[in-house]
Amino acid sequence: EIVMTQSPATLSVSPGERATLSCRASQIVSSNLAWYQQKPGQAPRLLIYGASTRATGIPARFSGSGSGTEFTLTISSLQSEDFAVYYCQQYNSWPPDTFGPGTKVDIK
Amino acid sequence: EMQLVESGGGLVQPGGSLRLSCAASGFTFSSYAMSWVRQAPGKGLEWVSTISASGNTTFYADSVKGRFTLSRDSSKNTLHLQMNSLRVEDTAVYYCAKRLGRVVITGAFDIWGQGTMVTVSS
Numbered sequence: 001e002i003v004m005t006q007s008p009a010t011l012s013v014s015p016g017e018r019a020t021l022s023c024r025a026s027q028i029v030s031s032n033l034a035w036y037q038q039k040p041g042q043a044p045r046l047l048i049y050g051a052s053t054r055a056t057g058i059p060a061r062f063s064g065s066g067s068g069t070e071f072t073l074t075i076s077s078l079q080s081e082d083f084a085v086y087y088c089q090q091y092n093s094w095p096p097d098t099f100g101p102g103t104k105v106d107i108k
Numbered sequence: 109e110m111q112l113v114e115s116g117g118g119l120v121q122p123g124g125s126l127r128l129s130c131a132a133s134g135f136t137f138s139s140y141a142m143s144w145v146r147q148a149p150g151k152g153l154e155w156v157s158t159i160s161a162s163g164n165t166t167f168y169a170d171s172v173k174g175r176f177t178l179s180r181d182s183s184k185n186t187l188h189l190q191m192n193s194l195r196v197e198d199t200a201v202y203y204c205a206k207r208l209g210r211v212v213i214t215g216a217f218d219i220w221g222q223g224t225m226v227t228v229s230s
Contacts, residue, residue, distance in 0.1 A: 036217075043222055043223055046216055049208055049216035096167075098155070
């Protein structure tokens with residue numbers, strides 16, 4: 001089973017600043033990686049799939065990069081609605097799907 | 109609008125059973141693999157099970173294998189998760205989720221339900 005790790009666990013950012021979140025896979029997952037945003041009491045929302053393709057309706061300030069084992073989610077200019085927990089998921093070596101433990105982005 | 113609505117959660121004693129359902133609308137249900145993902149209170153996301161678009165193939169996490177059974181009724185656009193021999197550690201919000209790509213068994217989850225809470229406690 002592929003183990004996903006995310007760093008940092010918590011990222012404190014001021015509105016308007018750039019946020020960079022990292023995700024690492026224990027084995028190569030090619031570009032078969034997705035990012036999700038989850039707000040309290042809500043279901044996860046797909047942001048990025050294929051490591052770098054934005055899902056339908058996702059603002060351009062969200063971008064994904066990386067391949068192999070190292071991946072990055074960048075939020076170019078944080079808006080108030082972006083404070084949430086972000087998870088990465090690999091779907092290359094399946095089953096099982098595996099998720100990272102999450103990065104919480106909170107207000108600095 | 110594509111939508112998934114879960115139902116069937118509740119409080120059950122250890123060793124008991126529960127059946128979750130997920131009603132799909134707004135897309136061709138029979139063309140997509142469907143899954144359940146759960147989230148224990150204050151914890152991260154854990155994949156539970158996936159069923160192929162045709163319904164012929166199912167996959168389970170080791171933690172639920174032999175206890176949970178996933179099925180689908182494409183005539184009613186509904187997914188069912190039968191959960192038996194429930195344990196305290198099965199306590200979680202259970203989300204129904206749709207795979208992004210048509211027919212393919214794996215991939216990102218592009219549509220999620222609102223979740224249904226399952227509490228296993230004596």
